[in-house]
Amino acid sequence: MDLQQMRYVVAVAETASFTRAAERCHVVQSALSHQVARLEKELGARLFERTSRRVRLTAAGEAFLPAARQALEAAERARAEVAAASGEIRGRLTVGSIPTVTAVDLPAVLRDYRGRYPQVRISLRAGSSERLVDMVRDGTLDAAFLGVPPGFRIQGVHDRELAHGQHVAVVAPDHPLAAEHEVDLRHLAEEAFVDFADGSAARAQSDQAFAAAGLRREVAFEVSGVELMARMVRHGLGVALLPATFAAELHGLRCVPITNGPVRVERLVWSRFTPSPAASAFLALLGVGAPPTAE
Structure with missing residues (x-):
């Protein structure tokens, strides 16, 4: 089992198509299909049900997918940490925001961040404040901008009033x-x-x-x-x-x-766990020091 096989499985699961997955991964479909089949043989279980009309995960595939994503994220984090030790910030930054945020000029902040750290891939997600807190808490987002009533309780994350x-x-x-x-x-x-x-x-x-x-x-x-x-x-x-x-x-x-x-x-929230180098750089740009490591 290797990381490339995991990338192929994730791509097929997310696109529901071997053809589109191959296009996303920039390989020919036969090569991708062959690697997925090799992985299935090694695991002793089929990960996908294939018909002429659709591709969907089997029960084994549903069980395998979260672990595959975690492995890929861990590998990406390891590469980012090594790069940061050499003075280069890279990896992925995922930020969430309510649509009506005004405490910061988010496009301007992201422009400045991109100018300083061009090797970082940036994703921006919109959603409700409640959902964004959940996504920061479970690690889906590095940070998020909320709009909440006074007294709104925010648990399981670091937060700062803006x-x-x-x-x-x-x-x-x-x-x-x-x-x-x-x-x-x-x-x-x-x-x-x-x-x-x-x-x-x-x-x-x-x-x-x-x-x-x-x-x-x-x-x-x-x-x-x-x-x-x-x-x-x-x-x-x-x-x-x-x-x-x-x-x-x-x-x-x-x-x-x-x-x-x-x-x-309006509040900024970020994970209680040690941020990635990309997330640390984003928080620093906002004037927030690196959060303490969670126990």
Whole structure:
């Protein structure tokens, strides 16, 4: 068994095709198929079910895949550590972020990072704050930028507060509130809202503000993305509550400050375990010292 065979198995599993896997690995399909067959013979079990229409993992393949990925990641980490000992930062950096992050100019940070460490492969993932914390905790992400309500508990990772920010009411240009200089929560409670899913950290910021004021509101539409939310507001389907700095960049909408409105805290989280050289360099660029080694 060797690392190349593991790469082939992972590629086939992720593409569900020997042809596409061979293209990804830059080898001819016959060579890839031969190596996978050799590995299956060594293991004494078939890793894939092959038909004329599809390729999928067997139970043995499902069991083998996580270990193969871990082995490949360990090998890549070992190469990165050796390079770092020689003064070269390389390897992989995977960063997560909510779509509405404003505490840092993430594209600018990644541009500077890329300029300093061109040998590092960078992946950027978007998602909810809750999901991003889970991904940092399990090692899928090196670091992530969150937006959460005050008091939101973050466990199993290192974290640092980056910024506090107020929400504003985001309305269509022809909405009656568009001409207001300020609006209070009681007035807003009469509106229909477009918001994120119930129970999410993004939604909790607004729910907590209304609850604290003893008010109830109608969330007429729940969406998973801020782009769709903005489009629905433009069409007059409801009002949205979004961070002021982010909302100001939305085209064709009006932002109205809110009296005692929702507050969002942006936080940076990173793994409690010793970061890779690529991750250490990224954290240093953000002004964060290397985290202590987990016990």
